[in-house]
Amino acid sequence: MKILAIALKDIRHALRSTIGLVFMFGLPLMVTGMFYLMFGQAARSGSFELARIRVVVANEDLEAPRLQTGSGALPEGIKADTLSELVVAVLQSKDLADLLEVSLAPDATAARQVVDSQQAQVAVIIPSGFSKQFADINSQATVEFYQDPTLTIGPGIVRAILNRFMDSISGVKIAVDQVLDQTDADQVALVGQVIDAYLATSRTQTSNAADEFLEIHAPSGEVEETNPVLAIVAPIMGGMMVFYAFYTGVSTAESILEEDEQRTLPRLFTTPTSRQAILTGKFLAVFLTVSVQVVTLLVASHLIFGIDWGAPQAVAMLAGGIILVASSTGIFVNSLLKDTRQGGIIFGGVLTITGMLGMIRIFGSASSAAARMGDSVGLLVPQGWAVRGLVESLNRQPPAQVLPELLALLAWSCVFFTLGIWRFRKRYG
Amino acid sequence: MTQSAIQVNDLHKAFGDNNAVQGVSFEVQQGEIFSLLGPNGAGKTTTISMLATLLRPDQGDAFVMGHSIRKEATAVRAVLGVVPQEIALYEDLSARENLLFWGKMYGLRGGVLKTRVDEALEIIGLTERASGQLSKFSGGMKRRVNIAAALLHRPAVIFMDEPTVGIDPQSRRNILDSVVALKEQGMTVLYTTHYMEEAQELSDHIAIMDHGKLISLGTHAELVKIVGEADRIRLAIHNPRESLDQIWGMVPGVKQVSSKDGVFTILALNGHQVLPRLFEAAGDQAAQITSVEIQQPDLEAVFLHLTGRALRD
Numbered sequence: 001m002k003i004l005a006i007a008l009k010d011i012r013h014a015l016r017s018t019i020g021l022v023f024m025f026g027l028p029l030m031v032t033g034m035f036y037l038m039f040g041q042a043a044r045s046g047s048f049e050l051a052r053i054r055v056v057v058a059n060e061d062l063e064a065p066r067l068q069t070g071s072g073a074l075p076e077g078i079k080a081d082t083l084s085e086l087v088v089a090v091l092q093s094k095d096l097a098d099l100l101e102v103s104l105a106p107d108a109t110a111a112r113q114v115v116d117s118q119q120a121q122v123a124v125i126i127p128s129g130f131s132k133q134f135a136d137i138n139s140q141a142t143v144e145f146y147q148d149p150t151l152t153i154g155p156g157i158v159r160a161i162l163n164r165f166m167d168s169i170s171g172v173k174i175a176v177d178q179v180l181d182q183t184d185a186d187q188v189a190l191v192g193q194v195i196d197a198y199l200a201t202s203r204t205q206t207s208n209a210a211d212e213f214l215e216i217h218a219p220s221g222e223v224e225e226t227n228p229v230l231a232i233v234a235p236i237m238g239g240m241m242v243f244y245a246f247y248t249g250v251s252t253a254e255s256i257l258e259e260d261e262q263r264t265l266p267r268l269f270t271t272p273t274s275r276q277a278i279l280t281g282k283f284l285a286v287f288l289t290v291s292v293q294v295v296t297l298l299v300a301s302h303l304i305f306g307i308d309w310g311a312p313q314a315v316a317m318l319a320g321g322i323i324l325v326a327s328s329t330g331i332f333v334n335s336l337l338k339d340t341r342q343g344g345i346i347f348g349g350v351l352t353i354t355g356m357l358g359m360i361r362i363f364g365s366a367s368s369a370a371a372r373m374g375d376s377v378g379l380l381v382p383q384g385w386a387v388r389g390l391v392e393s394l395n396r397q398p399p400a401q402v403l404p405e406l407l408a409l410l411a412w413s414c415v416f417f418t419l420g421i422w423r424f425r426k427r428y429g
Numbered sequence: 430m431t432q433s434a435i436q437v438n439d440l441h442k443a444f445g446d447n448n449a450v451q452g453v454s455f456e457v458q459q460g461e462i463f464s465l466l467g468p469n470g471a472g473k474t475t476t477i478s479m480l481a482t483l484l485r486p487d488q489g490d491a492f493v494m495g496h497s498i499r500k501e502a503t504a505v506r507a508v509l510g511v512v513p514q515e516i517a518l519y520e521d522l523s524a525r526e527n528l529l530f531w532g533k534m535y536g537l538r539g540g541v542l543k544t545r546v547d548e549a550l551e552i553i554g555l556t557e558r559a560s561g562q563l564s565k566f567s568g569g570m571k572r573r574v575n576i577a578a579a580l581l582h583r584p585a586v587i588f589m590d591e592p593t594v595g596i597d598p599q600s601r602r603n604i605l606d607s608v609v610a611l612k613e614q615g616m617t618v619l620y621t622t623h624y625m626e627e628a629q630e631l632s633d634h635i636a637i638m639d640h641g642k643l644i645s646l647g648t649h650a651e652l653v654k655i656v657g658e659a660d661r662i663r664l665a666i667h668n669p670r671e672s673l674d675q676i677w678g679m680v681p682g683v684k685q686v687s688s689k690d691g692v693f694t695i696l697a698l699n700g701h702q703v704l705p706r707l708f709e710a711a712g713d714q715a716a717q718i719t720s721v722e723i724q725q726p727d728l729e730a731v732f733l734h735l736t737g738r739a740l741r742d
Contacts, residue, residue: 005533009519016521267517270481271534272507 002273006281007288014252014289024248024293028240029300036233036305052101053154056120057091058111059084059104064131083131083169087143090165091124099157112146122147122155124162134173234307238390239359241297242383245322247351248293249330252286256424257340275428286327294319310393314402318389321409325382328413331420358383361391382412432495434459434586434617435480441488442475449475451641457619457634462612464628465621466728467638473621474514476638477588480619481511494585510579514590516571520564524555524574527563528581535582549577552607569600576607586617593627605631625728637732644735653726656734659684660700661724664693664707667717676714680706700725
């Protein structure tokens, strides 16, 4: 009963602190909210579409020789009689429709004007004689690429698409040269079959061009399918929750030092309440305060942002692990402190650094290298295990899948709790 | 024979090289107010902390209502109410919430707790402000709550460690009156102070401490007898004459005259009656008196007599 009275008094103290409330609930939701607002429109529509790159094409290669291959060799839905028409047709293909918005200009000057007036981000100009030059072994065919100098990503994507396509065509050219060199005149018909075979292979390689050139990684494949914005926001919310749960654990446990300095702890020791009961009450307050925070954030983020944290059992396991490890860390860290003045250094330094390390996985997931690094480095701190577990839960992994993370969190908790209790008992026992 | 409320036997406590308490022994009878008087650093708070089981003595033992502070700490705490020197309360809680919490820590529950808290608020005159957050209270009001928190369980013995430090005269008066009221209710009060007037006004017995040692103990009258019953008159003379020693020594009521650097110290019975005759004799000798000070025998004089230093040094 006395233990509970001490715990409830501390919880009341924590919940009456405006700054405490801001750090417990306000900041995690606010930071997540900022990310949510950045992609809010897409979230409301339930889809996440990148703005299409506006491309203007001027084909001046009007006297080009006709292609000597069957239409079956061309990518599906593409019709072209000449190489330059093939280039235009590829840019206008269905596969790239989600990525490119292609318009045609009558000539190079008009195409450049469209870019200059910012009606398009890039102009692709196929010069006169392009196909002939391509067919000539001793000459080099070039496509003019005219772009808005202030832009990089959109034109870069278009350039990459064209390079990939032209590499394929160059492959055809090399194949033809090789066949002609090694084949008798009466077997020239075989050349057409070689070209068809090559283009067929090339088609399978480029059929998913949009996916190849714009690689979007989402931590959760399942969430990405339903709402890609949540694929970004949900892990951030998880990271924020973990970060601030540790802050709450440390700041709530700091009340032990505060009470010592304000002399209420020595006064408590003069009452017929055992020191073990007093310390247990203080520790219970830390666990309960962090519990209130984690549960509130899980529910609030679900209601506000629509985050589906995953299987209830897995979420419950992870929430328990996070509560335990954040509380234990708070007790351990404060057991190392001499007074609350040292707490500022801990809050500003240790918690921030370990918290950021733990969240590398979230913010580094745009590239696989960063993700791998985040996975490794983040696991050096308990926050990393908590974040990893949450991300897996967001990916709708079953409870068994998050068990390793839970066990790791429990191990961290046991170590921190044991050390913290030992030090506090030594100090006040 | 009635058991003493507090029995202290040869307590010692050192912090490193600092011997904070050295062989302190005394006895407090039930229902009396016992003061530990001494300057800051005399060892009063260390002594009271050991008696409250906050500090473990290096040597010696003490008994509170028959319970050893070494062996029966929990039993000691149960019969004890401690009013610490600092205001040890929760600023973000209201006065009522504070009292409810401390009552629970003393084992009170339910209706009894609520009744005791209401009574305590009534006694300290804060019923109207019971729901007010403590941080908005004046220092004096906080002091009153600080005391009330130690009285909820109606302890047999109360330790009050300098409870009037840093408060206004009105609150001080209120606290001194409440200490007397506690005694009237049959409680035993161990009171530490460095204000001689408080010890003099309140105490049945006074123990004077200095440098960790108990240097004298007794009732106020017994202590004053150490320096005798004569008033001490100090006269500063602008143009001292050697003959003044003899002349003033012959004035009726004067017991002793000594002088140093133009300052004469005269021990006399009923100093106020003697003083006009001293002025008259000085006038006859054309001696110019520049200052006069009469000191009646008090604890300050006792402390000065025993230590060679003023209590407030």
